Amino acid sequence: MKRELGIYLTLGVAAVVGAWVLFVGLPQWYAEPTGEEGAAPTGMTADGEFVEATLFYISDDGMQLVGFERRLKREPSLAEQARRVVEAQLAEPPPPLLSPIPRGTRLNGLYLTDRGEAFVDLSEEVTLAHSGGSLEELFTVYAVVNAVTTNLPTISAVQILVNGTEVDTLVGHVDLQNPLAGNMRLVADPDAEPALEGDTVPLATTPTTTS
Amino acid sequence: MVVLPQPGPPGTHAGKVDPYAMIGPTVHVRIPAQHTKHMFNRRLRLAVYGLLLLAVPSLGQTPDQALTLVTAEGRSQLQTVTLDGRRMVALERLTGPFGLTIGGELGNSSLTLSRGDQVIVLTANEGLVSVDGQLVSLPSSPIEQNGTWYVPVDFIGRALPLVSDEPLELRRRSGLVVMGDIRVPQVVARYRRTGRQGRLGFMVTPAIEPTVERQDDRLVITFDADALDLAPTNVSPDPLVVGLAADQNRPVVTVELGAEFGSYASVVEPALGNAIELVIDLEPTAPAPPPPAPTRTTELRPTPPPPVTPPAPQPPLAGVPAPPAGAPAPAATAGDPDLPALSELAAPRTIRAIAIDPGHGGADTGTRGPGGALEKDVTLEVARRLRNAIESQLGLRVVLTRTSDTTVALDERAAIANNNRADLFISLHVNASVRETATGAEVFYLSLAEYDEAARDLSALAAEPIPVVGGGSRVLDIVPWEMAQLRYVGESARWATTVADELSLRLPMSPRGLQQAPFRVLVGANMPAVLVELGFISNPDQEAQLTSPTFQTAIVNGLLRSIIRYRDEAARGFVTPTPLTPGAPGAAAPTGRIQ
Numbered sequence: 001m002k003r004e005l006g007i008y009l010t011l012g013v014a015a016v017v018g019a020w021v022l023f024v025g026l027p028q029w030y031a032e033p034t035g036e037e038g039a040a041p042t043g044m045t046a047d048g049e050f051v052e053a054t055l056f057y058i059s060d061d062g063m064q065l066v067g068f069e070r071r072l073k074r075e076p077s078l079a080e081q082a083r084r085v086v087e088a089q090l091a092e093p094p095p096p097l098l099s100p101i102p103r104g105t106r107l108n109g110l111y112l113t114d115r116g117e118a119f120v121d122l123s124e125e126v127t128l129a130h131s132g133g134s135l136e137e138l139f140t141v142y143a144v145v146n147a148v149t150t151n152l153p154t155i156s157a158v159q160i161l162v163n164g165t166e167v168d169t170l171v172g173h174v175d176l177q178n179p180l181a182g183n184m185r186l187v188a189d190p191d192a193e194p195a196l197e198g199d200t201v202p203l204a205t206t207p208t209t210t211s
Numbered sequence: 212m213v214v215l216p217q218p219g220p221p222g223t224h225a226g227k228v229d230p231y232a233m234i235g236p237t238v239h240v241r242i243p244a245q246h247t248k249h250m251f252n253r254r255l256r257l258a259v260y261g262l263l264l265l266a267v268p269s270l271g272q273t274p275d276q277a278l279t280l281v282t283a284e285g286r287s288q289l290q291t292v293t294l295d296g297r298r299m300v301a302l303e304r305l306t307g308p309f310g311l312t313i314g315g316e317l318g319n320s321s322l323t324l325s326r327g328d329q330v331i332v333l334t335a336n337e338g339l340v341s342v343d344g345q346l347v348s349l350p351s352s353p354i355e356q357n358g359t360w361y362v363p364v365d366f367i368g369r370a371l372p373l374v375s376d377e378p379l380e381l382r383r384r385s386g387l388v389v390m391g392d393i394r395v396p397q398v399v400a401r402y403r404r405t406g407r408q409g410r411l412g413f414m415v416t417p418a419i420e421p422t423v424e425r426q427d428d429r430l431v432i433t434f435d436a437d438a439l440d441l442a443p444t445n446v447s448p449d450p451l452v453v454g455l456a457a458d459q460n461r462p463v464v465t466v467e468l469g470a471e472f473g474s475y476a477s478v479v480e481p482a483l484g485n486a487i488e489l490v491i492d493l494e495p496t497a498p499a500p501p502p503p504a505p506t507r508t509t510e511l512r513p514t515p516p517p518p519v520t521p522p523a524p525q526p527p528l529a530g531v532p533a534p535p536a537g538a539p540a541p542a543a544t545a546g547d548p549d550l551p552a553l554s555e556l557a558a559p560r561t562i563r564a565i566a567i568d569p570g571h572g573g574a575d576t577g578t579r580g581p582g583g584a585l586e587k588d589v590t591l592e593v594a595r596r597l598r599n600a601i602e603s604q605l606g607l608r609v610v611l612t613r614t615s616d617t618t619v620a621l622d623e624r625a626a627i628a629n630n631n632r633a634d635l636f637i638s639l640h641v642n643a644s645v646r647e648t649a650t651g652a653e654v655f656y657l658s659l660a661e662y663d664e665a666a667r668d669l670s671a672l673a674a675e676p677i678p679v680v681g682g683g684s685r686v687l688d689i690v691p692w693e694m695a696q697l698r699y700v701g702e703s704a705r706w707a708t709t710v711a712d713e714l715s716l717r718l719p720m721s722p723r724g725l726q727q728a729p730f731r732v733l734v735g736a737n738m739p740a741v742l743v744e745l746g747f748i749s750n751p752d753q754e755a756q757l758t759s760p761t762f763q764t765a766i767v768n769g770l771l772r773s774i775i776r777y778r779d780e781a782a783r784g785f786v787t788p789t790p791l792t793p794g795a796p797g798a799a800a801p802t803g804r805i806q
Contacts, residue, residue, distance in 0.1 A: 058644075058645060059646075063646075098645055098646070131645060131749070132579070132643055133641075133744075134728070134744055135649070168620075168621055172575060172621065172731075172732075174730060175661065178729075183660070
């Protein structure tokens, strides 16, 4: 009797341990690390300490944005990775790329909300050094917005601030009173017809430069 | 028996006495003796007649309305008289204006006229005149009367042009004599009444575009001409039009308006034979007041809600980006699928007023061209031209968000349009690019993607019942000011398509001639609204174009035409999709023509 009881207890313990291993242990051991723990967000390709990110510059004819992949340093958190992406977008690109961001524009700060929105605080050069055209303004705004939302899909919209303050527009056109979602209509796609609203368009992948 | 000497004096034939002929040359009458007594009374009677006619030399000669001689120097009158039922003019009145010299009388009652070395020979009782050796037929004979020669007025139009150095034309219908290289268009007016409406038509030949302006109880139509050849028009007075008259001293036609006249809209259309037709539609006073104007913060509309046009799976507009599959329906109230789309809430409208927004201004110069041209100056100049064209050619009310070089906030611009009850909103801008090669015009309307959440919030605010004075309640549709445009995005898309289509016929368009963007100035507009980028001032060629009157006129013509098309299509209820012509937005080549 005692022997049978021992067998049942052993089987029961084995079943509990097996169940724990099966439903708790294995998922933990093989779980993907979260973004907050430093993994590359799904919109970026991780490669050790670097990630591939798409940044946006002005096309040769000046009428569109074009996407270029650049390698950026992998950061440990989503907020720091977003900051790294925006700083890369603001930086002067190597020739012959032409930046849609007015020269001298700096990132003052970047804040995330639990609603998946990012607030990007830029320095005043983004308005003072701007050419003033509406197309350029669209390029400036959506280069920043697209860089964040394309590479960090958990961020759904971006609101641009200037020197920590909400503004109506940068230079009189694009409404910045609301967080803006990404806009791929302005991005060139050499293989397709002009994009429609809401479409996601494959981005150009060459040339690749290293930051 | 009366024996007439041969050749007899003018005016006597077969015993019938021409009273006008008796005024001049003596009538020789021989009377046989056997009829002395009988003829005494008759002679006495003739003598009395003769004395009466001699005592009143002008008897039988009726002063007529003068001809108007129009030259580059001005106007003068040519008095005419009616003799024997024909309109005649004294030769002596023609000598000064036409440089004629009256020569001596020849035999057989002939007279010579000369102009330089050219000679005209007139003969009394002869309907042919010799003009420098060439015979010219006249509708009646010249008449000599008390030493004064009279010629039919057609002498001016038929004989004098042959000896004149300048173009010379007689317009009998309007009584004008036009001399010199001046513009005197012929204007034929028509008036037709249909129901309560009326339509005035003016056929103008050659084509000279008029301007129409309302002055109190009259419409003043002014032509850019030296004079008008207005055919007499009989307009039966009615409640809309009392009468029609041409100004004697200016190229102006005045329409006297009746008591029921409310508003008008005019349009100029090309017509056959180098002519244009000015059509003025006259509307009676509206029986119902227009809907209340929206306020800056909210818009209140009385209940019941305006009849919603059947959701109308509107045919897709050619050239208008359609929402992709799976994307939120444009302006749809996401919460309740039974609620109409926001864009469908806009009531059908009659276009009565246009708001024009000259972009930037004051300290905000906008963009700057390499030659120094400023966006704020270009937009203001084009806006002024457009205002003048709309007011004069369409008769619509125009509101400018700024009329001088002043700073106006973006939201204030939309508020100005709203508070002035504009039916269409046009924001004018000039583009710039870091790439000098960028060229072409672009037309924008508001994109919805950026406002999806706000649109959802809007649905929650709609249709709030509130109590009213006297009991009961009414449902008010409360629309946040910032969301005013959301209801009109569908109409804005249609109008933007029309604008881009018309501009593409006249201007170089960008490869992306029709676009959507979240432009702030459009957000608060409570009416169909577009933003037009007229060109890239960063391109030196385009900078020169944008500051040239010719190019600006082409812009104005395109915008004016788009307003006409949209107005007409709105009146018909948008039953058909807006057609696009080749070279329209999206397919527009970066080059174009200027009209």
